[in-house]
Amino acid sequence: MGFTLGIDIGTFESKGVLVEDGGRIVAQASCSHELIVPRPGWAEHRAEQDWWSDFVTITRGLLGDSGIDPPEIRAVATSAIGPCMLPVDRDGAPLINAVLYGVDTRAGDEIADLNQAIGEATILTRCGNALTAQSVGPKILWFRRNHPELWARTGKILSSTSYLTFKLTGEQVIDHYTAASFSPLYDIARQDWCFDLADICAPELLPKLMWSTEIAGHVQESAAAETGLAAGTPVICGTIDAAAEAVSVGVNAPGDMMMMYGSTIFIILLSDTALSDARLWHAPWLFPGQHAAMAGLATSGTLTHWFRDQFASELPRDSAFAMLTREADASPPGAKGLLCLPYFSGERTPIHDSHAKGCFFGLDLTHNRGDMYRAVLEGIAAATRHIADTYAEAGRRPARVLAVGGGTRNRPWLQATSDITGLDQIVCEVTTGASYGDAFLASLAVGSAEPGDITTWNPGARTIKAERHVAYERQYPLFLKLYEQTRDIMAALDKGR
Template identity: 45%
Template sequence: MRCTLGVDIGTSSSKGVLVDATGAIVASATRAHRVSRPRTGWVEMDADVWWEEFTQLSRELLAAAPEAQVAGVGVSGMGPCILLADADDRPVREAILYGVDTRAGDQIERLTAELGEDEIVRVGGSSLTSQAGGPKIVWIADEEPTAWSRAERLFMPASWLVRRLTGAYVLDHQSASQVSPLYDIDREAWHDEWWQRYAPTIAQPELRWAGDIAGAVTADAAAATGIPIGTPVITGTIDAWAEAVSVGAHGTGDLMLMYGTTMFLVATGSETLRSPSMWTTAGAFAGTRNLAGGLSTSGALTAWLADLTGADYGQLLAEAVESGAGARGLLMLPYFAGERTPIQDPNARGVIAGLTLAHTRGDLYRAALEATALGVRHNVETMRAAGADIRRIVAVGGGTQGALWLQVVSDVTGLVQQVPETTLGASYGAAFLAAKATAEHGDAPAIEDWNPVARTITPDPGARARYDALFDRYLRLYDATATVSHELAADQRGAAA
């Protein structure tokens, strides 16, 4: 049985899947893990865990289907992450994670002053924010000179796995475009002048597209993983883009909405759209461009409430349904870990407005769901204002398993959402890219055949007026509380130090 294996390294877990030539899932496996938060605004992870979990997942998947013949391996991972390694591929420190890690504020200000914001946007497509990889590289150079003195290579989770599996030193264009300001998006190449200025001791990874074959499994990697020597391995990409591939949401006019620990949005087009408050990136495939955004908390917020109240999700969902639209007069800002797009404010903080002694945990849970939906609407409206042509919404991720969250997002945004049959996520997309790259006799699979639409969520027109008013208050609440939130954020940093 011809299969492809896909593994994704996520924020809270690593997931693996073995898929046959028709797209059917033969086996799946998961390994939960935790990131490290050594200080307020810092989010890190030990890269050795990525490889360890990959080897565990691959062996478990292959043991579950001994008849499988692995034709190719696909990889993806959270990002953009910054992992620097020495000449022997030993990490010089833990990997610094994507936009949820906000440590490089001083470096963002410095690089913006040195290079000019207009020039940064011209070259890379976006202003520098906590999502950008370049300032985090500079942070290591500034703050950890001993680690910096050993650094010679740059990796992200997917490219780290490729290196361990094949020995290839590559990075996909999509990931590279988020190492701003070191990538030129129109040239689809590293920006040599700025690379030599800010990362002179780091060798530039060779640039490939996500579905390109990077190399083949080595003897050492085969011994560690159980995958046969010589099996092709694709270059891979960041998880949100692999997830978009997994549901076919990578064509012009598509918007992928990923429900997870954080919320992620990827709009695809053929033109480079530049927006000061969103992320302009290369696409997963040649000739495509993306305008992307992300909420810093979504599923993390509901998990926090579940832990805080001691209630299980079933109870909270039932009580949130009973609460009804508007959460009986509550309004929440979901900025419990700062916020990424479109406000780009790492010092924003969560706010719950309208609380009374009569409110219940169900009202709070409903308000949290509505807060993430309001954040999605803010992103979508900002994308459209920048010129994004959004024609189709595809919902993916673990949060699509529940009906209420999906319905709230459709009601708040007024958008129809399509939910595919398989919402396994980025690992499934990585397996598809591997199947496409290794297809025999040009018989490449189509994702529409692998993963058709299973259901459609339509907005309730009766909720529109209420949510339009709530959205207006949502925007005004941030403006009204930002100064106090910033002061509190400064106090929190001082306490942590």
């Protein structure tokens, strides 16, 4: 009997599991960290203190709680938020805080300049993705332009998972799924780096490309001393957290869709052919020959945390969400005609608008906190429907939807999403998330599991059935219209800041 270790670094929390062959969790642990927002439109983490320190803390906790002898661990797999941009020096030390995924919108000028220089159609054709706040290439260019003295010291540009793998093994690698977000530096047809579209960085600054379950290296002595792992333990290349989440609930066939309820809503739909649509994202999947079409909101769970902190600060922190949920349940579908645009940090798919703003519209003196919280959940659900409709317009409808993430414990949010999108959702037995998917990927890498085994590791437990509500049918078109009719005001507000 052997074990695999999976650890995932999230936006606010990191989680880890030790899993026995066959999928039984023998130990799990978590720890939290902060999202750094030094100015509007920026989002950062500290790679050493937030990512690596969490990994060390969780690993030592798992080993201590389980009593497992470290050499019994067959392989280690990591995932983390992404795509991120982390420049490190020639010794691998971070030069700045990590610039996070699409919630960080600082590189707007660089996106415009690259689109002008290369051409949007060329970028979409060559890279499979339009340039958006999710793209790493413009953020690298932003760093080069704004920190020339640090740029001169840069040895590599890493992602979050790349950094963890480097700390464990000394190897600087990246998986294809993550690399596809480095537009315009990744050629989607060749599945390789490309440098002919723009002068952003030299080839030697980018990590080695690998598939997610390839062995990147082995735990080196220094990492073993810090973590308690056995030196020489295999470490796989790993991937972004959302992909590992999808694996954890059995997304493995064309037509399977994951809906992840985390700090953001993130959606992955597998297909047997590539999808080129500027409103969505595309990447090779974790294994050769498979494709994924992705979408994501900018704020979801983050917005519920903001609402709690601003409007329920008098409640005990550990029970605030339970009280807010009860209050939202007391509000009818449609929240008495109240609309919420959930664009509190710009928006990613499908509108790709860094100037988008959040708002409550339709407030009157009859509304209470429960109505407002319900409007937040329904606003996120309406933005999720906007994504689902975009998939349908692009010719991609899901055969089944699997829900995962901490937000699946929020019953009114989960139900509103099914009701507004019209999609039934399957919630699996194990809701641990990405770290569990990491452990499964590690098992695949060392041959102790086959791809289809995930259905026995984590079977479906319940289905959220979509219900019809007249209020939603009336209000969803108004939700879309509210954004369209205020987008110029949103942009003007940014100009005045």
